[in-house]
Amino acid sequence: MTDESQLQVRPKDGEGSLSLSKARSGLIARGLSDAAILAGPPSPESTDPLSDIRRLADGGDAEAQCKLGCMLCEGPAPQDYAEAVRWFRRAAEQGHTRAQFHLGCRYDIGQGVAQDYAEAARWYRKAADQGHASAQWKLALMYREGHGAPQDYAEAIRWYRKAADQECGNAMFDLGVMFYEGHGVPQDHAEAVRWHRKAADHSGTYGKLTLGNMFYEGHGVPQDYAEAAKWYRKAAEQGHANAQYNLGVLCYHAQGVPQDYVQAHMWMDLAVSVSTGEDQSTYSSGRDAVAAQMTPQQIAEAQRLAREWEPKLPKQGGAQAT
Numbered sequence: 001m002t003d004e005s006q007l008q009v010r011p012k013d014g015e016g017s018l019s020l021s022k023a024r025s026g027l028i029a030r031g032l033s034d035a036a037i038l039a040g041p042p043s044p045e046s047t048d049p050l051s052d053i054r055r056l057a058d059g060g061d062a063e064a065q066c067k068l069g070c071m072l073c074e075g076p077a078p079q080d081y082a083e084a085v086r087w088f089r090r091a092a093e094q095g096h097t098r099a100q101f102h103l104g105c106r107y108d109i110g111q112g113v114a115q116d117y118a119e120a121a122r123w124y125r126k127a128a129d130q131g132h133a134s135a136q137w138k139l140a141l142m143y144r145e146g147h148g149a150p151q152d153y154a155e156a157i158r159w160y161r162k163a164a165d166q167e168c169g170n171a172m173f174d175l176g177v178m179f180y181e182g183h184g185v186p187q188d189h190a191e192a193v194r195w196h197r198k199a200a201d202h203s204g205t206y207g208k209l210t211l212g213n214m215f216y217e218g219h220g221v222p223q224d225y226a227e228a229a230k231w232y233r234k235a236a237e238q239g240h241a242n243a244q245y246n247l248g249v250l251c252y253h254a255q256g257v258p259q260d261y262v263q264a265h266m267w268m269d270l271a272v273s274v275s276t277g278e279d280q281s282t283y284s285s286g287r288d289a290v291a292a293q294m295t296p297q298q299i300a301e302a303q304r305l306a307r308e309w310e311p312k313l314p315k316q317g318g319a320q321a322t
Contacts, residue, residue, distance in 0.1 A: 020245075053071065057087060060094075063096065065091035065094075065096070065099065066091040066096050068087045069085070080112075081111045084112055092123060097127050097131075097132045101132050104123035104135065105138070107119040107123065117147040120142065121139065125139055133167070133168040133171070134170075136159045137163040137170050139159045140156045140157075153178070156184055157175070157178060169199050172195050172199040173204055175195040176191075179195060189214070189219045189221075190220045190221070191220075192220055196210045196211050196214065200234070203238075208235035208243065209232070209243045211231040212228045215231060225255040226256035227256070228250070229255070229256035232246045238311055238312060241283070242279075244268070248286065251264035252290050261302075262305070265287060265298070268283055268287035269287055269302065271283040272287055
């Protein structure tokens with residue numbers, strides 16, 4: 001995860017100061033979680049889904065071997081990562097692209113096999129060379145971080161672009177970060193905004209959060225609190241705690257939205273409920289500062305709204321990991 005930095009928000013006269021929590025740009029791109037990336041395809045319809053798949057896998061069917069590896073990771077088979085790695089390897093050695101990607105993931109995180117970034121990069125490259133978008137994104141990350149390969153921003157950019165060309169939202173987000181930071185390309189905040197907008201359109205909450213930050217600060221775009229609030233709201237409605245807190249701050253200070261203590265308290269309360277550690281402490285302090293300006297009836301209403309709130313599920317889009 002990235003470090004948290006605090007961007008000071010100027011309060012209105014007579015009000016306490018609240019600090020807008022902003023996740024510093026970094027190559028995390030987790031609009032899609034690693035769990036979703038590693039998830040396997042649906043199990044086949046069968047009274048005993050394992051028997052048919054295992055029979056085909058034992059017979060050398062690479063697709064069945066890959067499916068069996070996924071089932072051993074995610075069910076319905078009893079979870080056995082080491083056995084999953086064995087089946088992924090058998091399929092990967094036959095050139096099966098998804099199996100190569102899954103095997104790279106296992107080496108990357110050390111699941112069912114000793115962590116080995118060099119092996120992860122090797123298998124990602126095999127899948128990436130065959131056009132697997134998520135493998136291309138993962139290989140770019142390896143070059144960006146210098147894990148399993150020499151750090152090489154230009155090579156990272158090359159693989160990010162290949163994945164982004166296949167509508168990989170994670171790669172789009174990371175390209176935005178590279179342009180924002182000037183790694184492998186000339187620093188260009190406007191181009192960063194363009195890529196973050198494309199990532200946001202692919203349902204990624206980090207892309208939406210980052211766009212909100214850029215509109216709030218005026219980086220690559222004219223400063224626009226209303227536009228910042230719009231993008232924070234989009235990420236907040238998908239359950240992103242940082243965006244929920246930031247939207248609450250804007251509601252409190254009437255920046256881009258009408259001042260509304262009830263909404264500010266509700267969004268901050270939601271952020272607190274899904275956070276831990278220092279983040280939770282920051283969000284809790286902000287919520288309590290808002291509560292100090294509210295009546296008991298307003299606080300009760302905000303708490304009711306928070307209890308009844310439900311996240312909006314994002315539309316599916318972009319390249320699939322599996």
